[in-house]
Amino acid sequence: MAQTEYDKMMAEDLYDVNDRQLVEQREHARDLYETLNQTSFHDTEGLQQLIKQLFGTVGTGSEVRPRFICDYGYNIHVGNNFFANFDCILLDTCPITIGDNVLLAPRVQIYTAAHPLDVGARTSWLGCGKAVSIGDNCWLGGNSVILPDVHLGNNVIVGGGAVVTRSFGDNVVIAGNPARVIKHLTGEEAAQYRG
Template identity: 55%
Template sequence: MSELSKMLAGQLYDPSNVQLTALRMDARLKLETLNQTSMAQVETRQHLIKQLLGSSTERIHIESPFHCDYGENIHVGDNFYTNFGCVILDVAEVRIGKNCFIGPQVGIYTATHPLDPVKRANGLEYAKPITIGDDCWLGGHVTINPGVTLGNNVIVGAGSVVTKSFADNLIIAGNPARVIKTNLAT
């Protein structure tokens, strides 16, 4: 099994593998171009975003700077917006639904490391996918940890650290995030 296959399957893998290093370098070069392209060059930016992400629609807007590991493991729905300084460590798949808005300096991290100090010291790591439903809003400086799933219509308060999954129609906030309000759809 290749290191890429292990990575995508959530198994321990070696990130220094030649193939993975080349894929990350390709993403870095695309990001460098995107982050240096004027916001006035809308069509050019949209083309660069399409080349970078695994899937997206035409109605997305990414403020620069934006950073990610691979890009191809990120899938966003229609009417997606992310503010300045978003970092998505897409070692595993990241799926974000339609009508989602991400505040400034948000981190979405699928990458994690073994608890065993020997494995960790040897540079091995693994990942857990993240899913964010439709109509979600992540406030500024939110952190989404590996393996989290957020349901539809979830609002995450600024500065929150989301360490577990949550259902639909909630406002969550805090460190670790907890339910603040329920039944937003009513």
Template identity: 50%
Template structure:
């Protein structure tokens, strides 16, 4: 199994592998270009995002500065918006549904490290996928940790640290995040 395959299935992998280093360099070059492309040239920005990300809907807007590890492991639906300073560490896959908004400085982190100090000091890494449903709003400076799944219509309060998964129609907040309100969705 290649290091990339190990990475994507959640096994310990070596991030210094040549293929992975090349993929990260490609993502850095594309994000660099995206982050220096004028907001008045939205067509070029969308083109760059479609080259960078694994899949997107037609309507997508990402403010600069945007950073990610690989880009190709990020899949966003229709009407996706990410505000200033978004960071997505897409070592594992990140799936974000339709009509989702990320406020400024949101962090979505699939990357993690072994708890065992020997393994960690050897440079091995791990990753766990993140899934965010449709119609979600992630508040400013919120952090979504590895392995989290959020259902549809979830609102994450500003500054929340989401360490576990939540179902549909809830507002979560705090550190660690917990349900602070249920959302009554109109049919």
């Protein structure tokens, strides 16, 4: 049986971005996040239901502020007490897995989506992607960018405006473009971020 474009996308292979099924799935996600973006802050139950409909899995106590944008939604998996502040973009061509107690400051961008380097493939609207994971108790500063195939450990703090091009382990503060470790958190400092 031939692989669908969805199968190729999920396998992190080249796939046709304009495949009808994928376009319909992106349109469905757009309908949900546009409704989410227009729902009153006071309608906490309605917001929770929309997040559950949009995301693949959602822990308890999750909050997403407008203007939130994603590709598919179903590839976003968040733990308990997830918080996305204003204007976050999560391009979830491949899975984005986020642990418990993770805070996204305004305008955080997490990209699993990419395009091939070959100009012929790229101009033929072939896409590709790599999964991203973020551990527990992380804080991503405003305007930070997480690129495809990045995996962050637990208790990682990403400085505002950082461009994260590679993976980092636990208990570090990273910043810059490209991001680099600027501080190793001690056991006591890391415990403070766990609450």
